[in-house]
Amino acid sequence: MGDIMQESSAAGFGQILASIGDLFVWTIQNIALAFYNFGYAVTNPSLWLDWSDKQAIMRFVYYGGSVEFFFVVFTTFLIVTAIGMWKRNFMWAIVRGLEGFANTTGRFFAWAGLLMVLQQVIIVFMQRIFTRPDIVFGFGVPLQFDISWYAEELKFYNALVVALCASYTFVQGGHVRVDLVYSGVKYRTKKMIDMIGSLIFMLPAATLIWLYGWFFMWRHLIVPKPSASDKLERLIAKSRALRWNVETIGFSPNGFSGYFLFKILLVAFAAMIFLHGIAFFYRSYLEWKEGPESEGKYLDKDTLGEGEEAYEGTH
Known part of the structure; x- marks a missing residue:
């Protein structure tokens, strides 16, 4: 009986090793093929960018x-990381570029919060004071929608802030962080935690959201609806019947008709979080490598200006 159990354990361990070996070989093969795939896509852009062709x-x-x-x-990512570890100035340039992109995008789309407030005020005035069922903008051929359309559009403004300002908020240190051990450990340990967190949690989560959101978005833009399980040959066959079928149905008869935009924002959110996960890993590595004096280096954080300085001076 004991011999049988030992043989079973040995066989199971051997299968695990074989699976790990197969995974390693598969990964190396795909990394090698990535150079060919990238070169082929760049040299043949019409195969995937010429949208007059359904295929x-x-x-x-x-x-x-x-x-x-x-x-x-x-x-x-591997190549850029290797170059960055060799030339730290190059890695700092990547960090500054990605953080600058997050800051610029976030600062612009944060104004959607103000638009949301102003539009809500207009809706209240039109409903309660002027008792109008719709709002009309423009001359000649005006933009006219029911009040409920504008009311539901407020969700879109909120989605703009959430999806496109998340990485900006991360750069500014505005996200809530649950701290169990972080504040009590040494500086370099903190940076190690940040690096591991970005690689183990942030980047994989953004990748999963992208993979889900990508096909979720396209299923509301075209028919026949693509599936994540479809092979390329299957999708090419489906392209014969392809037509655009952009989702324009709201929750109410006269409600907001641009719900496909939320699906696009989900993909944009995943892409921005992924890019900032890379930036956060690089910053954490560089600050770990260069020591405490480099913490916050090149970090472009917003301040309240003179008002904040005056407040700090009185406290």
């Missing part, structure tokens, strides 16, 4: 959520 649209849909695209991104 090109389906290729774009397939590759946007494919293993091939993942390994192109992953291989690029």
Whole structure:
């Protein structure tokens, strides 16, 4: 009986090792193929960017959520990281560029919060004071929608702030952080935690959101609806019947008709979080490498200006 259990354990351990070996070989093969796939895509852009061709649209849909695209991104990350570890100024430039992109995007779309407040005030005035069922903007051929359309559009403004200002808020240190051990450990340990967190949690989560959101978005833009399980050949076959079918149905008869925009924002959110996960990993590594004196280096954080300085001076 004991011999049988030992043989079973040995066989199970051998299968695990074989699976790990197969995974390693598969990963190396896909990293090697990434160079070919990237070169082929760059030299043949019409195959996936010429949207007058229905097959090109389906290729774009397939590759946007494919293993091939993942390994192109992953291989690029490995190469940039290797160059950055060799030339730290290059890595700092990547950090500044990605953080600048997050800050610029967030600062612009944060104004959607003000638009949301102003539009809500207009809706209240039109409903309660002027008792109008709709709001009309413009001359000649005016923009006219029911009050309920504008009321539901407020969700879109909120989605703009949430999706496109998340990485900006991260740069500014505005997200709530649950701290169990972080504040009590040494400086370099903190940076190690940040690096591990970005690689183990932030980047994989953004990747999963992208993979889900990519096909979720396209299923509300075209028919026949693509599936994440469809192979390229299957999607090419579906392209014969392809037509645009953009989702314009609201929750109410006269409600907001641009709900496909929320799906696009989900994909944009995933992309921005992924990019900032890379920036956060690079910053954490550089601050770990260069020591406490580099903490916050090149960090562009918003301040309240003179008012804040005056407040600090009186306290």
